[in-house]
Amino acid sequence: MEKLSIIKIGGNIIEDENALNNFLHLFSKIKGKKLLVHGGGKKASQMSTKLGITSKMTNGRRITDAETLEVITMVYGGLVNKNIVAKLQSLNTNCIGLSGADGNCILSSKRPVKEVDYGFVGDVKNVNNQAIEVLINHDFTPVFCAITHDGNGQLLNTNADTITSQIAIGMSKNYETSIYYCFELNGVLEDINDKNSVIKHINAASYKNLLNEGIIADGMLPKLENCFDALKNGVHAVFMGNTTILTKENENFTKITL
Amino acid sequence: MEKLSIIKIGGNIIEDENALNNFLHLFSKIKGKKLLVHGGGKKASQMSTKLGITSKMTNGRRITDAETLEVITMVYGGLVNKNIVAKLQSLNTNCIGLSGADGNCILSSKRPVKEVDYGFVGDVKNVNNQAIEVLINHDFTPVFCAITHDGNGQLLNTNADTITSQIAIGMSKNYETSIYYCFELNGVLEDINDKNSVIKHINAASYKNLLNEGIIADGMLPKLENCFDALKNGVHAVFMGNTTILTKENENFTKITL
Numbered sequence: 167m168e169k170l171s172i173i174k175i176g177g178n179i180i181e182d183e184n185a186l187n188n189f190l191h192l193f194s195k196i197k198g199k200k201l202l203v204h205g206g207g208k209k210a211s212q213m214s215t216k217l218g219i220t221s222k223m224t225n226g227r228r229i230t231d232a233e234t235l236e237v238i239t240m241v242y243g244g245l246v247n248k249n250i251v252a253k254l255q256s257l258n259t260n261c262i263g264l265s266g267a268d269g270n271c272i273l274s275s276k277r278p279v280k281e282v283d284y285g286f287v288g289d290v291k292n293v294n295n296q297a298i299e300v301l302i303n304h305d306f307t308p309v310f311c312a313i314t315h316d317g318n319g320q321l322l323n324t325n326a327d328t329i330t331s332q333i334a335i336g337m338s339k340n341y342e343t344s345i346y347y348c349f350e351l352n353g354v355l356e357d358i359n360d361k362n363s364v365i366k367h368i369n370a371a372s373y374k375n376l377l378n379e380g381i382i383a384d385g386m387l388p389k390l391e392n393c394f395d396a397l398k399n400g401v402h403a404v405f406m407g408n409t410t411i412l413t414k415e416n417e418n419f420t421k422i423t424l
Numbered sequence: 425m426e427k428l429s430i431i432k433i434g435g436n437i438i439e440d441e442n443a444l445n446n447f448l449h450l451f452s453k454i455k456g457k458k459l460l461v462h463g464g465g466k467k468a469s470q471m472s473t474k475l476g477i478t479s480k481m482t483n484g485r486r487i488t489d490a491e492t493l494e495v496i497t498m499v500y501g502g503l504v505n506k507n508i509v510a511k512l513q514s515l516n517t518n519c520i521g522l523s524g525a526d527g528n529c530i531l532s533s534k535r536p537v538k539e540v541d542y543g544f545v546g547d548v549k550n551v552n553n554q555a556i557e558v559l560i561n562h563d564f565t566p567v568f569c570a571i572t573h574d575g576n577g578q579l580l581n582t583n584a585d586t587i588t589s590q591i592a593i594g595m596s597k598n599y600e601t602s603i604y605y606c607f608e609l610n611g612v613l614e615d616i617n618d619k620n621s622v623i624k625h626i627n628a629a630s631y632k633n634l635l636n637e638g639i640i641a642d643g644m645l646p647k648l649e650n651c652f653d654a655l656k657n658g659v660h661a662v663f664m665g666n667t668t669i670l671t672k673e674n675e676n677f678t679k680i681t682l
Contacts, residue, residue: 317513
């Protein structure tokens with residue numbers, strides 16, 4: 167099977183123009199088929215503040231009300247996505263910026279209201295891998311923002327890590343798919359206070375131990391659950407670290423396999 | 425040759441939710457290959473006002489400074505485009521929202537500074553009809569916002585009428601392409617004060633007479649110049665009128681041919 171690299175970048179890269187330019191340069195050098203998923207980080211909250219919209223939080227979770235969804239659509243779907251696309255074009259990477267509504271690529275359903283009403287937040291229901299394959303097979307590099315749709319005309323704010331793993335699962339049917347999560351750490355850390363204590367390899371067995379020892383907790387827990395979900399559903403490997411994991415020079419990152 | 429319908433809608437439709445929904449319903453019913461180009465109208469100026477950005481004007485022309493370009497990218501490329509895409513998906517039209525940077529579809533160059541510095545405004549240099557054909561041939565309906573790029577990473581604000589005619593010219597190589605300009609009038613009017621005085625057919629010869637008689641002037645002049653430019657470069661026909669020109673019921677519109 168042909169290889170496909172799916173790269174996800176988070177807010178720390180999006181928010182820093184130099185970091186973003188450096189990343190896009192590395193991304194443009196990746197050989198073979200590739201796909202980018204980006205979050206939006208603080209840019210949407212900053213825009214909300216400018217517009218006098220106050221972020222609604224419940225139990226520490228941000229609520230996506232109608233006004234916030236508008237801002238997210240503007241910032242992630244417009245400002246961030248189109249500027250990434252224009253920059254990648256200048257680096258000879260022929261990309262197409264997409265939300266999950268475009269090409270009906272990612273269908274989601276509004277998260278049901280239980281203890282918390284998250285508002286216009288979508289949980290991924292279906293990835294249209296045929297549509298994404300048409301684009302990739304014609305040498306378009308898809309650049310996804312973290313917005314999906316419900317098929318009834320409603321856009322929905324969706325977690326970018328989940329979008330990444332769900333696309334990767336969908337694409338694994340016809341590609342040997344690897345995920346590269348680029349984030350603010352060098353990898354999964356043995357000691358959260360030591361940025362060089364990168365765990366170089368995690369598999370299903372060692373993951374259980376890391377959980378039992380309490381080494382994987384807090385924000386890292388859903389990220390790794392997401393990774394193992396992807397691996398169990400056909401994804402070849404997951405890599406986590408800073409953006410230099412896209413180069414051959416970096417040997418300090420976490421590789422996750424079953 | 426297969427037929428292709430290219431429809432352009434302006435601010436009067438974008439700004440009115442009911443009008444937009446009605447239009448999208450009509451658009452979704454168009455048989456055969458189709459493509460949509462939308463402006464953004466006052467939505468961008470409204471957002472600029474909310475953000476405390478004052479519109480810069482010189483000689484009655486709006487200047488696109490860096491801040492305004494950001495707003496245009498958010499509003500046209502994000503908010504308007506992605507909501508149109510989601511609504512069309514709900515009407516079973518499998519569309520992909522695009523700027524000219526996506527798929528390198530429309531390359532432009534920043535308008536040179538002469539008497540006026542228009543700022544980040546682009547004049548179309550090249551339409552990548554091969555990229556658009558790949559999408560159309562795979563049953564994706566392209567939905568373009570009026571933003572292009574210069575190939576060096578810079579997005580540029582571009583006139584939506586010009587984008588429409590330039591795409592139509594590009595697509596005429598392999599399709600029998602017709603343009604439908606949907607706007608606030610029922611067509612080109614003989615008497616600007618009588619909305620029913622629609623001139624039903626204009627050709628190159630009658631156009632000269634209309635110009636000499638001063639019937640075509642002001643805002644209609646660049647629109648019609650644009651139409652004849654398209655026709656001279658291979659476009660099959662141009663239709664102008666309200667959105668019901670997309671139905672068989674309306675017989676009150678202007679058809680323009682060479």
